[in-house]
Amino acid sequence: MNRKEDCIFCKIVNGEIPVSKVYENEHVLAFLDLSQVTKGHTLVIPKNHEENIFELSETTIEHVFKAVPKVANAINSAFDPVGLNMLNNNGEAAGQSVFHYHVHLIPRYGKGDGFG
Ligand code: 5GP
Ligand code: ZN
Numbered sequence: 001m002n003r004k005e006d007c008i009f010c011k012i013v014n015g016e017i018p019v020s021k022v023y024e025n026e027h028v029l030a031f032l033d034l035s036q037v038t039k040g041h042t043l044v045i046p047k048n049h050e051e052n053i054f055e056l057s058e059t060t061i062e063h064v065f066k067a068v069p070k071v072a073n074a075i076n077s078a079f080d081p082v083g084l085n086m087l088n089n090n091g092e093a094a095g096q097s098v099f100h101y102h103v104h105l106i107p108r109y110g111k112g113d114g115f116g
Contacts, residue, residue, distance in 0.1 A: 004049045009100035013047045022078070023071045027063035030071040033104070037115045040079035040107040044071050051099045052090040064103065071105055081107030085115070 003010045011017045012031065019031035022042045033041040044067060046060045056064075072084055085106040089096040106115055 001047055002049045004100070007049055007098075007100050009045050009098055009102065010049050013045070023067065023074050025067065027060075028067040030067065030074070030105075038081075038107055038109060038113050040075050040081065042071060042075055042105045042107075044068055044103040044105060046101060050101050052096060052101055053088065054090065056101060060101070064101070068103060068105070075105060075107050079107050081109055083108035 001013075003014070008017065012019050013029055021029065021031050023030040023044075027047055028044060029047060030042050030044045033043050044064060046056075046064050048057075048060055050056050050060055068086065072086075075081065075084065085104075085108060087104045087106070088102070089104075108115065
């Protein structure tokens with residue numbers, strides 16, 4: 001597994017920084033975002049360090065996007081939203097602040113839920 005010393009998400013994968021896990025398998029980890037835009041805002045990350053969509057290997061794409069519906073179902077069971085946004089920032093100009101690939105899953109609760 002590729003790791004980067006100063007990467008906060010690699011530290012999370014290593015168990016060095018505690019998170020609230022939503023889903024985990026051999027290749028992928030999903031955990032609650034530190035600053036949740038809505039209740040249950042979750043990040044899905046590959047355990048392998050790859051910076052963004054321009055760097056993702058086919059294998060990692062498969063691992064991440066196979067896991068996404070499972071994570072979405074786990075969010076549904078835990079938080080009972082009425083919808084869900086999936087988004088992904090690639091590059092600083094696009095709002096990426098952690099340079100370890102991640103997909104945001106943002107549960108929605110209707111008008112006035114604080115997002116969008
Ligand atoms: P980006 O802006 O790169 O798309 O998203 C990075 C996300 O990572 C942000 O929403 C931020 O709140 C979240 N984040 C940054 N550091 C931590 C951390 O240590 N723990 C958790 N759970 N989330 C983090
Ligand atoms: Zn990393």
